[in-house]
Amino acid sequence: MTGDTFGAGCAAVPTDASNPGSFTAMAKVPVATAASGNPVLKTLVTAVTKAELGDTLNSAKDITVFAPTDDAFAKIPADSMNAVLADQNKLKSVLTYHVVAGRLTPAQLAGTHKTLQGGEITVAGSGTSYTVNGSSKVVCGNVQTANATVYIVDTVLMPAS
Secondary structure, X not given: OOOOOEOHHHHHOOOOOOOOOOHHHXXXXXXXXXXHHOOXXXXXXXXXXXXXXXXXXXXXXXXXXXXXXXXXXXXXXXXXXXXXXXXXXXXXXXXXXXXXXXXXXXHHHOEEEEEOOOOEEEEEEEOOEEXXXXXXXXXXXXXXXXXXXXXXXXXXXXXXX
């Protein structure tokens, strides 16, 4: 599957193809490995590692990941963030809420999608402007990895308790 990336947030991605965080490099490796090279996804990578989801995400076939930026995690009050990081089940729940089955193209993005966590997310918008669950904006979309399409978002998505 091909397609161009879109969104102002894509400017933060390294352009040098030899950089592990570049679009070229990310397209060749599975999603958790790809994220580990991306400079704006360090907190997400830490959370995925802490939740022991790296292998699960890397071995998944054809998924779409809504990946919160470091700034998205920074919006969460530190005490709340630390509580989630300390509770592996809660952390897994939050992280798998950001993953849906199938590689969604921008044309397929709008609508309601069941997450691996079991809840649903709703994406609205078209073209190069999308929001997830009404408030989280896609800042860099249609990023390809070996097994996933990634939409980088500016707010962490929280499943209903």
